[in-house]
Amino acid sequence: MAKAENKTQVTEVSVDDFIAAVDHPVRRADAIALNEMFMRVTGWQPRMWGPTMIGYGQYHYIYDSGREGDCLATGFSPRKANLSVYILPGYGDFGDHLARLGKHKIGKSCLYINKLADVDMGVLEELVRAGLDDLATRWPVIPT
Numbered sequence: 001m002a003k004a005e006n007k008t009q010v011t012e013v014s015v016d017d018f019i020a021a022v023d024h025p026v027r028r029a030d031a032i033a034l035n036e037m038f039m040r041v042t043g044w045q046p047r048m049w050g051p052t053m054i055g056y057g058q059y060h061y062i063y064d065s066g067r068e069g070d071c072l073a074t075g076f077s078p079r080k081a082n083l084s085v086y087i088l089p090g091y092g093d094f095g096d097h098l099a100r101l102g103k104h105k106i107g108k109s110c111l112y113i114n115k116l117a118d119v120d121m122g123v124l125e126e127l128v129r130a131g132l133d134d135l136a137t138r139w140p141v142i143p144t
Helices: 015-020 025-042 095-101 121-136
Strands: 046-049 053-062 068-078 083-086 111-113
Touching: 015 025, 015 046, 015 053, 025 046, 025 053, 025 068, 025 083, 025 121, 046 068, 068 121, 095 121
Parallel strands: none
Antiparallel strands: 046 053, 053 068, 068 083, 083 111
8 A cells, every 4th residue: 555645745836936926915925024033943944845845854754654754844834813823842841931932822842922012022932943943852853
């Protein structure tokens, strides 16, 4: 039986073109600011993952079940409802950072923010770095 590939794959779509096409002006401005912040914090160039995710770095995982694949190491998506920020690999405890961040919600590996004005950007930068450091203890992270 063939292994199923991940739905979310790296694409050749321009990150700048994607951000420029974001309809809502605040969401678009926040996406520009996040892109600049992620590049500064990681030192990596962004790549589109699927139609809406902007990723920085990547890693290859192999689970105990045998399932394996590639995923962005960190990144974000300027969705209509909120900014989805992919910085919590789901392993470490980032409660201290989250307590200082500002208005947000969390999922298993995502941080949801309505707008950047709701959060402390310095703490968000700390979370990006901490998430990457935590991820790198489990899987080798490859710069992009």
